[in-house]
Amino acid sequence: TGSTRPQRILRAVQKNSTRGSPCSVVNAIDDYCKHKEWAMNVGDEKGIIVDDVVLELKPITVLELGTYCAYSTVRIANLLPPEAKLITLEFNAESAAIAREIITWAGLEEKIQLIIGASGDWIPRLKEEFGIETFDLVFLDHWKDRYLPDTKLLEKCGLLKPGAVLLADNVICPGTPDYLDYVRNSPRYKSKFYRSHLEYTQEEDGLEHSVFLGLYDNPNL
Numbered sequence: 001t002g003s004t005r006p007q008r009i010l011r012a013v014q015k016n017s018t019r020g021s022p023c024s025v026v027n028a029i030d031d032y033c034k035h036k037e038w039a040m041n042v043g044d045e046k047g048i049i050v051d052d053v054v055l056e057l058k059p060i061t062v063l064e065l066g067t068y069c070a071y072s073t074v075r076i077a078n079l080l081p082p083e084a085k086l087i088t089l090e091f092n093a094e095s096a097a098i099a100r101e102i103i104t105w106a107g108l109e110e111k112i113q114l115i116i117g118a119s120g121d122w123i124p125r126l127k128e129e130f131g132i133e134t135f136d137l138v139f140l141d142h143w144k145d146r147y148l149p150d151t152k153l154l155e156k157c158g159l160l161k162p163g164a165v166l167l168a169d170n171v172i173c174p175g176t177p178d179y180l181d182y183v184r185n186s187p188r189y190k191s192k193f194y195r196s197h198l199e200y201t202q203e204e205d206g207l208e209h210s211v212f213l214g215l216y217d218n219p220n221l
């Protein structure tokens with residue numbers, strides 16, 4: 001009574017997973033959200049696609065936009081080599097507090113830097129305050145109208161190097177039409193779609209995988 005969904009997810013993690021076992025944390029959250037209450041984690045079905053992208057790219061620097069309860073944070077960080085770093089941004093302080101507990105429970109606090117604040121405020125400060133040169137992988141999963149402006153901000157701040165991958169969740173449901181239009185038509189990206197379903201449902205959804213090619217400007221556009 002009176003508890004929030006993130007608090008209930010944390011309780012499910014503490015009850016049904018093993019401390020220090022990221023896979024068991026991910027499984028406990030999926031189990032809770034499939035059978036008890038839906039939550040906006042990338043989930044098990046799209047999670048496998050995210051895993052494959054991470055395993056193939058082997059990124060050393062990762063940025064996640066939108067932490068919520070750190071489901072995807074834990075899932076991604078667990079697949080990174082020891083020297084890698086994942087920075088995750090969350091502007092909801094209550095969610096961030098739960099995320100921090102779940103990250104610690106999973107034993108991944110060394111690899112993950114959780115920043116409480118808005119993407120638009122923090123992206124321009126990442127180089128200076130965290131010594132980041134560029135990101136190898138950016139997972140976009142915050143509010144859908146921020147995907148496009150934050151992508152342009154990442155470009156402007158020089159945080160993407162050629163070959164960097166933007167992996168965007170929920171491009172169909174709830175949908176990010178302006179972002180899809182941009183990455184699919186800009187000469188700066190080579191983009192492809194992974195068809196899937198909205199987490200824990202049969203609704204159509206998917207991830208967009210966009211390789212940054214460089215700041216070319218097509219004079220015809």
Ligand code: SAM
Nearest residue numbers: 041042066068071072090091092118119142143
């Ligand atoms: N990536 C998480 C996962 O798969 O487990 C789910 C993230 S949830 C879909 C989106 C989160 O982004 C929410 O917790 C919300 O508070 C946060 N958020 C939305 N817009 C943001 C912004 N501009 N800056 C930082 N956080 C934001």
Ligand code: MG
Nearest residue numbers: 042141169170
């Ligand atoms: Mg999502």
